[in-house]
Amino acid sequence: MRRAAIVGTGAIATSHAEALRACGERIELVAVVDVDADRASAFASEWGVRVHPSLAALLDAEQLDVVHICTPPRSHVPLALECLAADVNVLVEKPPALSLSEIDTLIAAEHGSAGRVATVFQHRFGPAAIRLRRLAAEGVLGRSLVAKCDTLWYRGDAYFDVPWRGTWENEGGGPTMGHGIHQFDLLLSVLGPWQEIRALAARQARDVATEDVSMALVTFADGTVASVINSLLSPRETSELRFDFERATVEVEHLYGYSDEHWTVTPAPGQDEVVARWREEQSGMVSGHRCQLEAFLDALDSGETPPVTLADTRNTMEFIAALYASAFTGTVVKAGQIGPDSPFYATMEGIGAPWANAR
Structure with missing residues (x-):
């Protein structure tokens, strides 16, 4: 049986936990992490899993096949990079990154890892x-x-x-x-x-x-x-x-x-x-997280790259x-016009929203 953990135990984490349970004996949720210790403990108690104080502690203590990243968007890429450094697969909630630059950083990191990143586009x-x-x-x-x-x-x-x-x-x-x-x-x-x-x-x-x-x-x-x-x-x-x-x-x-x-x-x-x-x-x-998770597990079982790949994600x-x-x-x-020299490559705000000075 494959082993999974969830980082971030807010509202969307329940959808991930339910999807993991619905997959039966194919995969087991074993642990969670959250910056809010009380929220993490409550979630862990509900789902019968362990709590770790940080992603680093989780990766050190558990043998994992996939980490589900369910945190606010700003932390998605740093957490995914940490998982890739540990050669662990990642299923990251939308939006997977804040910019094209961050997506390209993930792509580069994935090339040097045994882990793969898939975006939740269920x-x-x-x-x-x-x-x-x-x-x-x-x-x-x-x-x-x-x-x-x-x-x-x-x-x-x-x-x-x-x-x-x-x-x-x-x-x-x-x-x-x-x-x-x-x-x-x-x-x-x-x-x-x-x-x-x-x-x-x-x-x-x-x-x-x-x-x-x-x-x-x-x-x-x-x-x-x-x-x-x-x-x-x-x-x-x-x-x-x-x-x-x-x-x-x-x-x-x-x-x-x-x-x-x-x-x-x-x-x-x-x-x-x-x-x-x-x-x-x-x-x-x-349509929902279970459908994508089953496709994700099918890919792992067959040795293929799990959908949705970072190349697919980059297009979106x-x-x-x-x-x-x-x-x-x-x-x-x-298409193809926004490269590293574009202000919209490093941030979606680019040159700034027209209403920015009106706030």
Whole structure:
């Protein structure tokens, strides 16, 4: 049986612990770490595991196959680097890093380690998303033409009372980094390489340093055009993706996780066989941490690199950097344009948000 530990026992840690338990005898949660000793002890008592005072102590005391990093974003990369130095695999919550520079630091460290880093982008792993990518790759749906991706959520002022929220230095960005990232990562996993972005970002209502809403128009390498909205200002919350292919429209509307019942397929005239192909496989599984963890364990068992790789993650993080760069400079930003000489490489804030001086 493989052995796992969780660093950071806040709210999201429960999802990880539940996923580990759901995997049965494949893997066991053995220990946790948290800067809040009381919180760590309460979590450990609930799940019947040991507590260690630090990641260093954990790595020294336990033989581990994977460490789940569930801490606030600013600490993700330092903790992942510590695990890689110990040759331990890492499953890190989103956002995995605060910048492209940090992602490249992780990539370099991974090259010298027996451990591997995977990012938690669990919506890639729901059965319907896997089916969609396969049918698209097989040509069943025809050419991709138009898409949209909306993360319309609501976070009131009290949400930002947590000190690290709403700041560039601790969270790395607003809803583009911490909320919409799940939906547009799924979009990118379906549509493949993006080519260029035209974007805007605004601070409409929340007293934060980051944006509270962003929008982008995206052109993909295959010619698909897409819109992306990331909002924390939307009282009717929803997460929606729509893909218009030549032979069908494929849509999903959910909030924090989907099953097959959240998806609809509308065939173009004369293309009813597309719906039949979609319905050949049905699943009641809800997209979530368990789906990704099972794929992670499958990869370890077969000696493959666990999904989502740092190369996959870098593509999504570059998309975010390009969105901010386009929004803050008022220019079109192309894939590959943001390198070490760009102000948006070391920080998503780049040259600074237009509203920075108004605070």
